[in-house]
Amino acid sequence: xxxxxxxxxxxxxxxxxxxxxxxxxxxxxxxxxxxxxxxxxxxxxxxxxxxxxxxxxxxxxxxxxxxxxxxxxxxxxxxxxxxxxxxxxxxxxxxxxxxxxxxxxxxxxxxxxxxxxxxxxxxxxxxxxxxxxxxxxxxxxxxxxxxxxxxxxxxxxxxxxxxxxxxxxxxxxxxxxxxxxxxxxxxxxxxxxxxxxxxxxxxxxxxxxxxxxxxxxxxxxxxxxxxxxxxxxxxxxxxxxxxxxxxxxxxxxxxxxxxxxxxxxxxxxxxxxxxxxxxxxxxxxxxxxxxxxxxxxxxxxxxxxxxxxxxxxxxxxxxxxxxxxxxxxxxxxxxxxxxxxxxxxxxxxxxxxxxxxxxxxxxxxxxxxxxxxxxxxxxxxxxxxxxxxxxxxxxxxxxxxxxxxxxxxxxx
Amino acid sequence: xxxxxxxxxxxxxxxxxxxxxxxxxxxxxxxxxxxxxxxxxxxxxxxxxxxxxxxxxxxxxxxxxxxxxxxxxxxxxxxxxxxxxxxxxxxxxxxxxxxxxxxxxxxxxxxxxxxxxxxxxxxxxxxxxxxxxxxxxxxxxxxxxxxxxxxxxxxxxxxxxxxxxxxxxxxxxxxxxxxxxxxxxxxxxxxxxxxxxxxxxxxxxxxxxxxxxxxxxxxxxxxxxxxxxxxxxxxxxxxxxxxxxxxxxxxxxxxxxxxxxxxxxxxxxxxxxxxxxxxxxxxxxxxxxxxxxxxxxxxxxxxxxxxxxxxxxxxxxxxxxxxxxxxxxxxxxxxxxxxxxxxxxxxxxxxxxxxxxxxxxxxxxxxxxxxxxxxxxxxxxxxxxxxxxxxxxxxxxxxxxxxxxxxxxxxxxxxxxxxxxxxxxxxxxxxxxxxxxxxxxxxxxxxxxxxxxxxxxxxxxxxxxxxxxxxxxxxxxxxxxxxxxxxxxxxxxxxxxxxxxxxxxxxxxxxxxxxxxxxxxx
Numbered sequence: 001x002x003x004x005x006x007x008x009x010x011x012x013x014x015x016x017x018x019x020x021x022x023x024x025x026x027x028x029x030x031x032x033x034x035x036x037x038x039x040x041x042x043x044x045x046x047x048x049x050x051x052x053x054x055x056x057x058x059x060x061x062x063x064x065x066x067x068x069x070x071x072x073x074x075x076x077x078x079x080x081x082x083x084x085x086x087x088x089x090x091x092x093x094x095x096x097x098x099x100x101x102x103x104x105x106x107x108x109x110x111x112x113x114x115x116x117x118x119x120x121x122x123x124x125x126x127x128x129x130x131x132x133x134x135x136x137x138x139x140x141x142x143x144x145x146x147x148x149x150x151x152x153x154x155x156x157x158x159x160x161x162x163x164x165x166x167x168x169x170x171x172x173x174x175x176x177x178x179x180x181x182x183x184x185x186x187x188x189x190x191x192x193x194x195x196x197x198x199x200x201x202x203x204x205x206x207x208x209x210x211x212x213x214x215x216x217x218x219x220x221x222x223x224x225x226x227x228x229x230x231x232x233x234x235x236x237x238x239x240x241x242x243x244x245x246x247x248x249x250x251x252x253x254x255x256x257x258x259x260x261x262x263x264x265x266x267x268x269x270x271x272x273x274x275x276x277x278x279x280x281x282x283x284x285x286x287x288x289x290x291x292x293x294x295x296x297x298x299x300x301x302x303x304x305x306x307x308x309x310x311x312x313x314x315x316x317x318x319x320x321x322x323x324x325x326x327x328x329x330x331x332x333x334x335x336x337x338x339x340x341x342x343x344x345x346x347x348x349x350x351x352x353x354x355x356x357x358x359x360x361x362x363x364x365x366x367x368x369x370x371x372x373x374x375x376x377x378x379x380x381x382x383x384x385x386x387x388x389x390x391x392x393x394x395x396x397x398x399x400x401x402x403x404x405x406x407x408x409x410x411x412x
Numbered sequence: 413x414x415x416x417x418x419x420x421x422x423x424x425x426x427x428x429x430x431x432x433x434x435x436x437x438x439x440x441x442x443x444x445x446x447x448x449x450x451x452x453x454x455x456x457x458x459x460x461x462x463x464x465x466x467x468x469x470x471x472x473x474x475x476x477x478x479x480x481x482x483x484x485x486x487x488x489x490x491x492x493x494x495x496x497x498x499x500x501x502x503x504x505x506x507x508x509x510x511x512x513x514x515x516x517x518x519x520x521x522x523x524x525x526x527x528x529x530x531x532x533x534x535x536x537x538x539x540x541x542x543x544x545x546x547x548x549x550x551x552x553x554x555x556x557x558x559x560x561x562x563x564x565x566x567x568x569x570x571x572x573x574x575x576x577x578x579x580x581x582x583x584x585x586x587x588x589x590x591x592x593x594x595x596x597x598x599x600x601x602x603x604x605x606x607x608x609x610x611x612x613x614x615x616x617x618x619x620x621x622x623x624x625x626x627x628x629x630x631x632x633x634x635x636x637x638x639x640x641x642x643x644x645x646x647x648x649x650x651x652x653x654x655x656x657x658x659x660x661x662x663x664x665x666x667x668x669x670x671x672x673x674x675x676x677x678x679x680x681x682x683x684x685x686x687x688x689x690x691x692x693x694x695x696x697x698x699x700x701x702x703x704x705x706x707x708x709x710x711x712x713x714x715x716x717x718x719x720x721x722x723x724x725x726x727x728x729x730x731x732x733x734x735x736x737x738x739x740x741x742x743x744x745x746x747x748x749x750x751x752x753x754x755x756x757x758x759x760x761x762x763x764x765x766x767x768x769x770x771x772x773x774x775x776x777x778x779x780x781x782x783x784x785x786x787x788x789x790x791x792x793x794x795x796x797x798x799x800x801x802x803x804x805x806x807x808x809x810x811x812x813x814x815x816x817x818x819x820x821x822x823x824x825x826x827x828x829x830x831x832x833x834x835x836x837x838x839x840x841x842x843x844x845x846x847x848x849x850x851x852x853x854x855x856x857x858x859x860x861x862x863x864x865x866x867x868x869x870x871x872x873x874x875x876x877x878x879x880x881x882x883x884x885x886x887x888x889x890x891x892x893x894x895x896x897x898x899x900x901x902x903x904x905x906x907x908x909x910x911x912x913x914x915x916x917x918x919x920x921x922x923x924x925x926x927x928x929x930x931x932x933x934x
Contacts, residue, residue, distance in 0.1 A: 139586040139625070139821040157835035172585055172821040176814060176835040189842050191849060194920065197908060201924040202841055204904045209929040213783060216834035217929060224838065 029154060030266040032386030033342060034259050036299075036312040037143065037170060037267065039129075040292070042275030043121065044316035045330055046337030047357075047367065049094060049289065050108050050350065054087035057357035061323040065281055065330070067091055084108070088350045093286060094293030100300045100341060105307060107345050107404050109376055110352035111335040113318060113369035119332040121276070124317035128373060129169035133396045143267055144173025146381055146393045155216075156264025157223060158186075163251040163270045171269060183254045186227045199224075223263055230257050241301035244294040248272045252299045259306060275316060279327040296341060308343030311384045315339075315373060321365050322357050334366040338376060344384050346406050375400050383407045452523055452563070454798050455483040458865040460890040469493060470894040471778050474934045475738050476500060476770065477567030479792030482862065485894055497770050501606065501763050503566035523563040527803065531556055533594055538620050538680030541591040550590040551804075553597060554817045558803035558810075561791040572605040572762070573597075574787065575737055577818070578825025580616045580648060582625045584818040592621035592680065593818060609730065609760040610721040613648065617717055618682045620673045626823065629673045631665060633690035641665035643823045649720040651729030656697060663694040667701055667712040684710040697723070722760050727752040731765070733828075738769055740780030741829045747774045782934040783830035786813035789840060792934075793847055793926050796892045797857040805852035812839035837932075844926035848919040859918040862891055872917055881909035884921055892925045901928060 052058050053069035068075040070083040081089025082098055088110065090097055100106035116127040127133070131142025140148075147160055160177035162168055171177045180186060190198045206217030232250075235257050243249035248270070255268045272292060277284045296314065303310060319336025335355075341347075355361055355368035362368065374397045378390040383405040387393065461467070469489045473480040476497065480488075488496045528534060531552040533544055541549055561570045577597065584590045600619045604612035616622050622640070623629040631637035641664035645656045670689035674681050689709040694701040701715045720726055731752035735743030747769070754768035755761075769775055784792060790806050790813075793799075810816050813836040820826045827833075846852045848859075863869045866887035871880035885905045889897045896902060905924050912920050925931060 139583055141821075144821065155831075155834055157838065159835070169585075175827065175832055178812070178814075186838065188838070189845055189851075191845075193913075194916065197911070197920060198841075198845060198923055198927075201904065201908060201920075202927055205901050205924070205928050208900060209898075211781070211929065211933075212830050212834065213837075213929045213932045216837055219834075220837040 029156070029262065029264050030385070031150070031152065033309050033311045033344060033384040034265055035143075035267050035380070035385055036255055036310065037168075037269045038296075038312060038314040038339075039125075039168065039170075039269070039271050040275050040314055040316040041121070041125070041271055041273035042277075042316070043124075043318045043320060043332055044275040044336055045277055045281065045285065045320040045333075046110065046316070046335065047319065047322065048281070048285065048330075049091050049292075050084070050110060050337045051081040051089045051091060052087060052110070052354070052357065053081050053089050055354070055357050057359075057361075061357055063324070064328060065324040085350050087354075091285075091289060093289035096290075096293040096297035097339070099297060101348055103300075104347040105300060105341060105343060105345060106296075107340045107347045108350045109338045109340065109371060109402065109404065110350055111355055111367055111369065112338050112371040112373055112376065113335040114373055115369075116318070117334070119318060119334070121317060121332075126169060128315070128317050130172075131170070131374065131377075131394045140173030141168070141170035142377070142393050143170045143269070144177070146385065146387055147171075147174040147177070147267060149389065149392045150385075150387045152266075154264050154266060155219075156266075157220060158258065158263045158265050160267040161258075161265065161269070163254065163268070168269050168271070171267070174267075177267075182250075183227060183230060183232055183258065187224065226261055226263055230261055232257065237298065237302040239301045239304050241298040242294070243298040243302075244291050246291055248291045249295050249298070252295045253302070256299055256302045259303065259310060272314075277320065277329050278325070278331055279329045281324075281329040284329075296339065300341060305343075307341075311340070311342035311344065311380055313338065313340050313377065313380065319367060322362050322367055323365065334363065335369040336367075338373065340376065340380070340404050342384065344406050346404055351402050351404060371402060372397065372400075375402055376404050379403075379405055451800050452481070452521065452798070454481075454861060454865055455486075456865060457867075458482055458862070458891065459486055460866055460887050461485060461894055462886060462890065462896045467894065468776055468778065471776075472497065472770075473894070474792070475775075475782070476571060478561050478570065478788060479795050479934075480894060481795045482798050482865065482891055497568075497767070500566065500568035501767060503569045503606065520560070521563050521565040524560055527559045527563070528556055534598070536594070538592050538595045539678060541594055542588070542680055544591075546590050549594055550584050550818070551807075553584075553590075553594045554807050555803040557597075557817045558791070558794075558801070558806055561787070562794045562799070562801060562803070568766075569602075569605055572766075573602055575734075576601045576605050576612065578820075578828070579733065580612075580622070581820055581823050581825035582621045582818070583821050585821050586625060589621065589625055592619070592624055595619075596621035606763050606766075607761070609726075609755075609762055610717065612762075613717050613721050614714070616648070617644070617668075617713065618671070620680055620682060623671060623673050623682070628668055628671055631669050631671075632688040633666075633669050636662070636665035636669050636690055638662065638665045640668060644716075645720065647824050649729070650723060650725040651732075654723070654725030654729060660696055663696050663701075664716055666690040666692075666694050667696070667716045670709055671713055722756065724752075724756065727755040727760075731755055731769075734765070734769060735774075736828055738782075739774055740782065744774050744780075747772055781830075783833060784932055784934050785826065785828070785833055786810055786815035786836055786840070787817070788934060789813075789932065790843065793844070793892070793931075794855070797847070797859070797862065797922070799847070799855055799857045801852075801856075802854040805855045806843075809839060809843040809846065809852070812836075813843070814839075840932070841927045844923045848923035848926060850919075857922075859922055863887065863918065866891065873914060876910045876917075878906065878910070881906040884909050884917065885925075888918075888921055888925055892922070893928075893930055897925070897928065897930055901930070 048067060051067045059066045068080045070080050070089055072080060078092060082095055083089045097106060114127050115133050116124045129141050160171060160174045162171060162179045164179055167177055167179050188199055203221055206214050232254055243253045251270045258265050274288055315338045316336050318334055320330035320333040325331055353370040355370050374394040378394055378399045379401040381387045381390040381393050469485055472493055473484055533549050533552045534556055564570050582589060582593055582596060584593055596619045600615035604615055626640035626643055627637045628640035638661050641661045646652050650656055670685045672683050672685050674683040686706050686709050691705055692703040696716055701712050704711055732743055732748045735748050751765060751769050755765045758764040790810055794801055815826055850856060863872045868883050868887045871883045885902050905921055908920050908924060909917050
């Protein structure tokens, strides 16, 4: 039986060697899955990332930008969509997602969106992150409400983190949520010449203090020890996973590392921005899609069995217009697609109520929104994050769950 | 060629003032005066207080103020706790209103006034603020709250301003809120923080900030918006168990239809719009609120506020929150009852209510632990070390600790219980390190001056010994904590002093005391 003094002196029971843990708060951690929220900022063109090659109107709307269907003769095979289900295909730049899809861990939802019709980045993001019909009514975010609502004994300082400078709006209202640029930030900033004297001081002072502050101090010291052993530079992803270079890849890698370290992480938020492809879409998307595809694929491979307790959602505030513009790009639209990755997810499917791309089926030139983003998130909140009351998280919404989670096709 | 030098450049030593050397000339002539107004001096001699248990004077300064400045404990002990509290309960002459919307702040300690003058947005109306970049408006108000808490001589008022800003919370994170919040802080909160609760309630209800934040500005007779009505009863007056029903919420929402914000001419100010008002009698908490038409319709909302301000549930709820702020996370029910009775007896006046609380045995006895929230910790540390600060650098640390002023998104304000703040310890430790080592931009502490005043300069500079190290520890625990550390902690820190290079002794011991568990409690 390990006591506090042993912990402070760095003695670990043999069984736990090689993976430091917080040992006197065994219940620290989420009741349900760890939730990773990836926000694809800028309005991702869902039509070109998950290509509806089976809809002939797609090619009518996008004579230049359209991605060739899997079997098209005479076209460059590398540039063809990769078949998913006989109607939709992956853009070749996100080919790495195929593995998770085929393993049944990745579900894609098409023609999904928010009620926001302004097509303004700011308005649409606010609406989506606040989790309401109208961005101006709430000041908390949906994740903030979720973390506040569930009865939780999880007091970990790493309960909710955002990688970046500021907390995203979705986390507004969450007590103790922190924005970190890097896990390396989680350390004592002691002058080098002090040789760790300050660390020794807080260890001594908090080690024998029997108040709630003392306990919190010891827990924080344990966490510091764990974090310092997480060397982000030498971390070796499992199963040969290779994260792409850049902030997104490194952010996902750090989140994976943090999940494995079992420090009580419950929610992690991360952005991949730049999807606003008004001009020269091929180049822009050509740069972003590999990051998305390789990043998510590496995360999935790295966590391996650990994915059973993780759900990751990649969403965007809106999609692009059905038809290409004259600058080889697309302008702001409405519906787009969403990626849902996790061991508990009903994957290997593209979930949709396909509205069609013929001119008379569009809504003011946009792919019609046939599924509300809250239907997917609400189901995840209830079935994966174990919050029995998703209506407190999304107060203005009547749910129609789509069966994106494996715990069954649930009626509302 | 003389260039025009404006005051701000002169004070900051920037721009034309610096270029022309005017700063050097100006300051050399009145250098001591400038130092006098920017930085209150510490007494030449500071007694080293080594009481083990909590001194009642210390408790008063830790609870009704943001902690003692050097010399405060002796001064208040001499003055007497009752006399000190009476003085604090009637601060200066408070805030006076100039023409309609411009509050005129009467001079506080020069250190406050001097620093606040540099922040233009504090003096602007909502309408004018709408034209200023949002970030500047937000930042300056946050900066001002740090400056006032550190330097104001009216500490109880600053403590109450913080309390009411949480109670009537308006976050800067929602849309246009920052523009309204600056005026709200001055006109609604600061003006009435120690006055009649009904006046405070009325000022918040009419404030464009509240009308915007809780959506009442958009409420009209077709679909009265219930957000404000609900929070008014749940958070501002009766409390969630105060005995109101959903129907009351609907009726109250109806009373407040028409309370809105001007969008033309004097843009950003309160405006009552009779055409939006839902007419007819309303029934609230079992009483009839007579319906009025035209401009008189605004009186319905005022009637509701009258009803709520002196309701017994309001007396109980407010008293409970005040006892939680000043006495313990779980306030003793008997005390809450007595304080509530005083609230009612005084007609809902905050000052006598507080007087009753502070005179109570529960308050004076020293029982009841309260953890310092991050703002308490930062301000107490800056005060104890007589820091010279522009109020900006500490904000970064407050952000990391999770209590950046006015950034709490929900209407209920920052939590006031220890359990909410346990995840802020790492940020507190890093703040302690930064403050002690001069690592906070725009903020400095003169540790050697304190060492001189406490008579341990020789111990700091000279060769070390167990005795001299112990003297240094005692001196700085006295200054920072007002009392001695736990024996084991004091021993450990003495060892730190002994082992450190002379130049590191003071920063190391000060960082250690600021980070110590003892300092995390009020």
